[in-house]
Amino acid sequence: MGRGRRHRGSTSKRNQIENSNDDNVRKPLKSEASFDSNNLQKPICSNLHFEEYYKEQRIVKAQEWDSFMEFLRKPLPAAFRVYSNGQFCDEIRLKLENDFMISLQAEAIESGELEAIKPLPWYPKNLAWHSNFSRKEIRKNQTLERFHEFLKLETEAGNMTRQESVSMVPPLFLDVHPDHFVLDMCAAPGSKTFQLLEIIHESSEPGSLPNGMVVANDVDYKRSNLLIHQTKRTCTTNLMVTNNEGQHFPSCNTKRTLSVASETNPHPIDQLLFDRVLCDVPCSGDGTLRKAPDIWRRWNSGSGNGLHSLQVVLAMRGLSLLKVGGRMVYSTCSMNPIEDEAVVAEILRRCGCSVELVDVSDKLPELIRRPGLTKWKVHDRGGWYRSYKDVPKSQRDGVLRSMFPSGKSDKDSSGGKNSYEEMASISSDESAEEVCDLPLELCMRILPHDQNTGGFFIAVLHKVSPLPDFQEKVTQKRNLSTRNNINSSEKSSSYEAVSDTVVTKPEEGTEEIVLEATVSENGFEPPEMESTWNEGIVELAQKLDDIEGKREVPSMQGKWKGLYPVVFLRDQTGINGIKTFYGIKDESFPLYGHLVTRNSDISSHGNVKRIYYVSKAVKNVLELNFAVGKPLKISSVGLKMFEKQSAKECEANCCSFRITSEGLPVILPYMTKQILYATMADFKNLLQHKSIKFLDFIHPQIGEKAAELALGSCVMVLVDDSQLGSEQFKVNSSTIAIGCWKGKASLTVMVTTVDCHQLIQRLSDRSKEKEKAENCFKTAETA
Numbered sequence: 057m058g059r060g061r062r063h064r065g066s067t068s069k070r071n072q073i074e075n076s077n078d079d080n081v082r083k084p085l086k087s088e089a090s091f092d093s094n095n096l097q098k099p100i101c102s103n104l105h106f107e108e109y110y111k112e113q114r115i116v117k118a119q120e121w122d123s124f125m126e127f128l129r130k131p132l133p134a135a136f137r138v139y140s141n142g143q144f145c146d147e148i149r150l151k152l153e154n155d156f157m158i159s160l161q162a163e164a165i166e167s168g169e170l171e172a173i174k175p176l177p178w179y180p181k182n183l184a185w186h187s188n189f190s191r192k193e194i195r196k197n198q199t200l201e202r203f204h205e206f207l208k209l210e211t212e213a214g215n216m217t218r219q220e221s222v223s224m225v226p227p228l229f230l231d232v233h234p235d236h237f238v239l240d241m242c243a244a245p246g247s248k249t250f251q252l253l254e255i256i257h258e259s260s261e262p263g264s265l266p267n268g269m270v271v272a273n274d275v276d277y278k279r280s281n282l283l284i285h286q287t288k289r290t291c292t293t294n295l296m297v298t299n300n301e302g303q304h305f306p307s308c309n310t311k312r313t314l315s316v317a318s319e320t321n322p323h324p325i326d327q328l329l330f331d332r333v334l335c336d337v338p339c340s341g342d343g344t345l346r347k348a349p350d351i352w353r354r355w356n357s358g359s360g361n362g363l364h365s366l367q368v369v370l371a372m373r374g375l376s377l378l379k380v381g382g383r384m385v386y387s388t389c390s391m392n393p394i395e396d397e398a399v400v401a402e403i404l405r406r407c408g409c410s411v412e413l414v415d416v417s418d419k420l421p422e423l424i425r426r427p428g429l430t431k432w433k434v435h436d437r438g439g440w441y442r443s444y445k446d447v448p449k450s451q452r453d454g455v456l457r458s459m460f461p462s463g464k465s466d467k468d469s470s471g472g473k474n475s476y477e478e479m480a481s482i483s484s485d486e487s488a489e490e491v492c493d494l495p496l497e498l499c500m501r502i503l504p505h506d507q508n509t510g511g512f513f514i515a516v517l518h519k520v521s522p523l524p525d526f527q528e529k530v531t532q533k534r535n536l537s538t539r540n541n542i543n544s545s546e547k548s549s550s551y552e553a554v555s556d557t558v559v560t561k562p563e564e565g566t567e568e569i570v571l572e573a574t575v576s577e578n579g580f581e582p583p584e585m586e587s588t589w590n591e592g593i594v595e596l597a598q599k600l601d602d603i604e605g606k607r608e609v610p611s612m613q614g615k616w617k618g619l620y621p622v623v624f625l626r627d628q629t630g631i632n633g634i635k636t637f638y639g640i641k642d643e644s645f646p647l648y649g650h651l652v653t654r655n656s657d658i659s660s661h662g663n664v665k666r667i668y669y670v671s672k673a674v675k676n677v678l679e680l681n682f683a684v685g686k687p688l689k690i691s692s693v694g695l696k697m698f699e700k701q702s703a704k705e706c707e708a709n710c711c712s713f714r715i716t717s718e719g720l721p722v723i724l725p726y727m728t729k730q731i732l733y734a735t736m737a738d739f740k741n742l743l744q745h746k747s748i749k750f751l752d753f754i755h756p757q758i759g760e761k762a763a764e765l766a767l768g769s770c771v772m773v774l775v776d777d778s779q780l781g782s783e784q785f786k787v788n789s790s791t792i793a794i795g796c797w798k799g800k801a802s803l804t805v806m807v808t809t810v811d812c813h814q815l816i817q818r819l820s821d822r823s824k825e826k827e828k829a830e831n832c833f834k835t836a837e838t839a
């Protein structure tokens with residue numbers, strides 16, 4: 057969001073009165089001080105404007121009001137998800153079901169709860185959990201220490217992730233398949249991207265890569281870094297992270313003749329269109345009040361109004377990037393109808409019959425949700441408005457016709473007709489509240505007191521046919537005028553020639569400018585950090601900030617400002633060297649055309665430091681991006697698979713690229729060389745000592761095999777005693793392997809101390825379980 061011109065209306069008396077409210081945007085009124093003066097630690101969970109606003113919007117029935125407010129003031133219980141494609145997924149789930157669910161029960165009863173932890177009934181396969189203790193309670197209570205430790209370790213190891221339960225919902229309604237191209241338009245810090253990647257990889261066998269991919273876009277480069285960090289443990293080659301403005305996300309449209317058909321890519325794609333779009337927009341975030349009580353202090357109706365236009369253009373861009381037949385989910389963590397139903401109504405009006413709301417009432421039946429509203433009002437510093445015609449001219453820069461249920465302007469109300477607006481009507485009684493006759497009841501609002509969660513809003517949309525022409529194509533003039541944040545070098549002719557990026561109705565002409573004014577003028581920082589912005593992420597953000605501080609910030613100007621360009625690795629000799637060293641047969645796992653690096657990873661001597669592997673889908677999108685002049689601002693792509701190793705003992709025939717831990721699961725099934733099979737005793741021994749001389753292996757034959765490996769990077773794979781020496785070992789989803797370095801006299805692990813420690817722990821647990829099972833079996837036999 058850019059800093060825009062200030063649009064100030066005339067100062068009527070009403071304005072003057074309401075300017076006191078405006079002040080409240082910047083500094084809280086005394087009555088809304090952020091902290092209780094008797095207890096400075098305790099935030100005051102109250103805001104009279106909030107209460108007045110939502111009572112007036114009739115967000116809940118009068119008899120529910122107290123319960124609604126009571127829940128909003130309670131701390132949010134912790135929720136977490138088990139990584140479904142993780143190697144230890146079943147073990148973790150069983151531990152939660154059979155151990156913690158029972159052992160924490162007494163503690164729950166003491167604090168007046170029926171259950172301590174429970175799986176979320178609507179989330180598949182018992183993989184998402186709700187704890188009746190808040191994160192604070194879990195940390196502070198000694199009895200819960202073991203549970204806290206478990207959560208901490210598994211989160212660190214990437215096997216679990218803390219995520220607010222309502223934030224888990226949108227990807228579940230998106231109906232993603234492994235071969236889908238998915239766009240996550242406003243993706244950072246990335247908890248939903250993580251879910252989308254899990255679905256894309258759901259049914260992949262080790263080493264096989266899905267045909268689909270996820271493009272995770274977020275305008276904020278720093279927040280994208282969190283996303284890149286979060287999604288690392290998915291070890292995916294099918295992700296591209298971009299930093300474009302969502303409303304201007306390029307479709308990279310070209311003619312087939314323009315795109316480069318090559319030996320490695322005979323069927324290039326000619327436009328970037330998606331089967332699924334997740335449009336989880338920046339919002340005022342009052343659904344996260346329970347977790348971020350400081351929002352009580354900041355809350356005002358202007359926040360939602362200020363974001364409405366951006367939300368509309370983001371959603372419209374999402375729909376234009378969606379394939380016909382595709383599905384888009386629009387979601388916010390705000391309960392405000394101006395950011396929710398009003399946005400959905402406006403996009404439906406703009407799209408005419410080409411987009412419809414999907415009835416998902418039969419999906420996730422155990423998730424309690426409420427139908428979307430069809431009536432609401434608009435509030436600003438001038439007070440309440442039922443209809444756009446009531447809005448004084450002076451207020452019209454902040455209150456737009458699209459915020460009202462009918463979406464009609466004065467002209468429309470007094471008989472003006474517009475084809476797409478005919479779909480919406482206003483009540484026959486002009487003085488009565490407007491009612492939207494679009495099927496907004498198909499939208500879903502999740503409220504805190506229904507199932508002890510945060511608040512959330514979700515709408516599922518289906519693109520039935522191409523959008524009306526004027527929504528798909530916009531003149532170049534309009535394009536230039538709205539791309540405020542793009543600097544001159546981005547406006548290269550190649551970019552403009554193919555760009556069809558702006559999808560805003562070419563009428564009124566002020567919406568985007570007004571948006572900037574209302575946002576920046578108030579100094580309003582939208583609390584867009586959605587519920588997933590948990591303390592873990594805050595810690596992580598701080599760490600990344602530290603790194604960022606030390607890291608050299610790229611000095612590129614123009615289109616690549618802040619980002620180093622991605623380049624394909626075309627060094628055939630170097631790639632052949634890697635293939636030969638690790639015994640990779642190219643036909644089974646093509647490297648050429650799938651390996652990329654960044655300019656920043658190439659030294660002044662032309663040596664490459666890091667090499668990333670991209671799946672076929674990502675490769676196609678990269679090639680398309682090149683063909684149309686690189687409008688995508690790519691901050692991360694593919695999976696880091698090889699890293700330059702500068703070991704002194706490397707010989708002439710040694711490969712200087714080691715396999716990274718994250719790349720190992722993908723490439724291992726295709727490796728035929730540099731693999732050492734070891735049984736539990738030697739595997740654990742190496743993890744414990746980090747480096748073992750060949751002569752000191754517990755099984756001498758494993759030591760001998762280690763000595764026979766070529767100097768350099770290698771992999772140690774854990775096998776059963778029966779599999780040792782067998783040529784038949786096949787990698788499967790439960791295979792445990794670690795990257796190592798074969799030196800002249802010893803083998804050394806190339807895994808961090810923390811990872812070594814966690815793996816030892818995991819292996820010990822497995823051994824104990826196995827022993828227990830064997831003992832049970834023996835006892836049964838004796839009996």
Ligand SMILES: C[S@@+](CC[C@H](N)C(=O)[O-])C[C@H]1O[C@@H](n2cnc3c(N)ncnc32)[C@H](O)[C@@H]1O
Nearest residue numbers: 242243244245246247248275276301302336586
């Ligand atoms: C509600 S958060 C997204 C949360 C995310 N989907 C998740 O599950 O972790 C909204 C995000 O939108 C980003 N954003 C704000 N304006 C944007 C724009 N114009 N285009 C793309 N992203 C934008 C913000 O940086 C923020 O990360």
